[in-house]
Amino acid sequence: MSPDMLFDLLWKSLLQTLHMVAVSGLVGSLIGLPIGIFLATSGKNELFPAPALNQAIGLVVNAARSTPFIILVVAIIPFTRLLTGTSIGTTAAIVPLTIATVPFFARLVEAAIREVDKGLIEAARAMGATPMQIVFKVLLAEARPSILLAFTMTIVSLIGYSAMVGAVGGGGLGDLGIRYGYQRFMPEVMLAVVVVLIVLVQLVQSAGDALARRFDKRNRKS
Amino acid sequence: MTPPTVVDNAVPQGRVQSTPMVTFEGVTKRYGDAANPFVALDGVDMTVGRGAITGIIGRSGAGKSTLIRLVNGLEKASDGRVVVDGTEVGQLNETGLRGLRREVGMIFQHFNLLSSRTAFDNIALPLEIAGFDPAAIKAKVVPLLDLVGLGDKSASYPSELSGGQKQRVGIARALATSPKLLLSDEATSALDPETTQSILALLKQINAELGLTVLLITHEMEVVKTIASHVAVIDKGRIVEQGPTFDIFTAPRHETTRILLSSTVGTNLPEWLRTGLKAAPSAGDRILVRLTFFGATAFQPLTAQLVTEIGGNVNILAGAIEEIAGEPFGTLVVAYPATPDVLARADRFYAATGLSTEVLGYVA
Known part of the structure; x- marks a missing residue:
């Protein structure tokens, strides 16, 4: 394969991966965030006590998280078709990716919020804050660095997941690696795909770390 | 120093000690279920005087955190x-409670500041919650920073501040909504002795300048002794003793109070003396007496007179003079022969001078 052709293929696949990861990462996190907040605040004696609903949602989240991604992709094909009109291609792949993101991110957000010192909730209550004010002014503000790291971790995981949606013709870098590198015995394509993925993950992780550090005032040196 | 304009409802001096700021009437608090109850508070009756600093002291687990x-x-x-100030807390719904909480500030042992907010923004938080606009917030926060001596730390994050500075931010935050009552939950327990003194001085200053009622809980007698004019001693969920700090500290009636006091007030007998102490005298024994001086007697040369009266055969074993709630208080442990004539002379002397005495025992 000529270098031009390889570059063309890589570029096209990279854009597909970025497209899938960006859309499913954003949409999935936007849905996962409130679910994570709910999971972290709806236990017994918490801000919005609803232990039964908390357990029910926790169960669904666990079920979704323990389903292998490739099975999830196949299992929800009818739903994907309903939503996008097709079950193959990059746009179709976004549906299972988004669905996988929601519980993953929700659990990470829950953990990040539960890390916030309970004393801060008590202090805010003592100031006369409403539960909503406590969520927005205290919990989310204090958990922001952890939530940014959780988002970074989600995006990195999504880059990995997106390699699997080649199975439904989703395209992307992983798909390129399998079809050319493995099925057509072109190791240079495989190598190129792996290098691009490594660079991509590094970039995402560094950007996420930098952002989280910017907002983390917990261990500032004066 | 900033003029005390932050509290709009400062109590005029004349009204101090009129109706109480807080009243507890037969308050009981149980945790757990009927099968497995834990009684944290058991029929607490207590009042917190308006404009005063009242301390609640007890060991950990005594119920003071629940009470506050x-x-x-x-x-x-x-x-x-x-x-609280005429409002029964138990009758309030959530909205009513939030209103009450804006009139009652609270400070905490571990400060509970938001790490993501600067000193300024931490103090601004209760005002944001109450819906003040940015200009009004600034007008409130800046004088408060000055009041607590952190005018130059406005933009510092809690991680850049010392423990004492963090508690100063906590105090300023608690004062932001111009409360009529300040609750202090072990506010100095995480601080070193020197910082503790500076925070207590600040609380005293705020109490005096703003006429703010302060209710504090602590396990440190030193705290109560330094700033509280009134004290309640709590043990196993019950108030065992309450009254003016000076009276409670100089004449403790309950065992718990004595134990809490033993390390802080007056003098402890040295170990060698305590082990040799007998309840009844035998021939040739010496009597051990603890003399307590306060009020007018604290400043009189009574020791010299005592020695003269008894006849020189007195030795002083321990002694201290200290200040409790702003009043001088001295104790002296003396020993002299337990012979009838010496005892009679000593008793006459005590009766004449009004010294309060306590017989600790007899030593050979």
Whole structure:
């Protein structure tokens, strides 16, 4: 394969991966965030006590998280078709990716919020804050660095997941690696795909770390 | 120093000690279920005087944290009434409670500042919650930073501040909504002795300048002794003793108070002396007496007179003079022969001078 052709293929696949990861990462996190907040605040004696609903949602989240991604992709094909009109291609792949993101991110957000010192909730209550004010002014503000790291971790995981949606013709870098590198015995394509993925993950992780550090005032040196 | 304009409802001096700021009436708090109850508070009756600094002291687990949280409704009483400035806390709904909490500031042992907010923004938080606009917030926060001596730390994050500075931010935050009552939950327990003194001085200053009522809980007698004019001693969920700090500290009636006091007030007998102490005298023994001086007697040369009266055969074993709630208080442990004539002379002397005495025992 000529270098031009390889570059063309890589570029096209990279854009597909970025497209899938960006859309499913954003949409999935936007849905996962409130679910994570709910999971972290709806236990017994918490801000919005609803232990039964908390357990029910926790169960669904666990079920979704323990389903292998490739099975999830196949299992929800009818739903994907309903939503996008097709079950193959990059746009179709976004549906299972988004669905996988929601519980993953929700659990990470829950953990990040539960890390916030309970004393801060008590202090805010003592100031006369409403539960909503406590969520927005205290919990989310204090958990922001952890939530940014959780988002970074989600995006990195999504880059990995997106390699699997080649199975439904989703395209992307992983798909390129399998079809050319493995099925057509072109190791240079495989190598190129792996290098691009490594660079991509590094970039995402560094950007996420930098952002989280910017907002983390917990261990500032004066 | 900033003029005390931050509290709009400062109490005029004349009204101090009129109707209480907080009243507990038969307050009981149970945790757990009927099968497995834990009684944290058991029929607490207590009042917190308006404009005063009142201390509640007890060992850990005595129920003091629960008691202070009943005042701003962070905990609900199982039985009894908690009345804050005429309002029964138990009758308030969530909205009413939030209103009350804006009139009752609270400071904490571990400060509970938001790490993501600067000193300024931490103090601004209760005002944001109450819906003040940015200009009004600034007008409130800047004088408060000055009041607590942190005018130059406005933009510092809590991680850049020392423990004492963090508690100063906590105090300023608690004062932001111009409360009429300040609750202090072990506010100095995480601080070193020197910083503790500076925070206590600040609380005293705020109490004096703003006429703010302060209710504090602590396990440190030193704290109560330094700033509280009134004290309640709590043990196993019951108030065992309450009254003016000076009276309670100089004449403790309950065992718990004595134990809490033993390390802080007056003098402890040295170990060698305590082990040799007998309850009844035998021939040739010496009597051990603890003399207590306060009020007018604290400044008189009574020791010299005592020695003269008894006849020189007195030795002084321990002694200290200290200040309790702003009043001088001295103790002296003396020993002299337990012979009838010496004892009679000593008793006459005590009666004539009004010294208060306590016989500790007899030594060979």
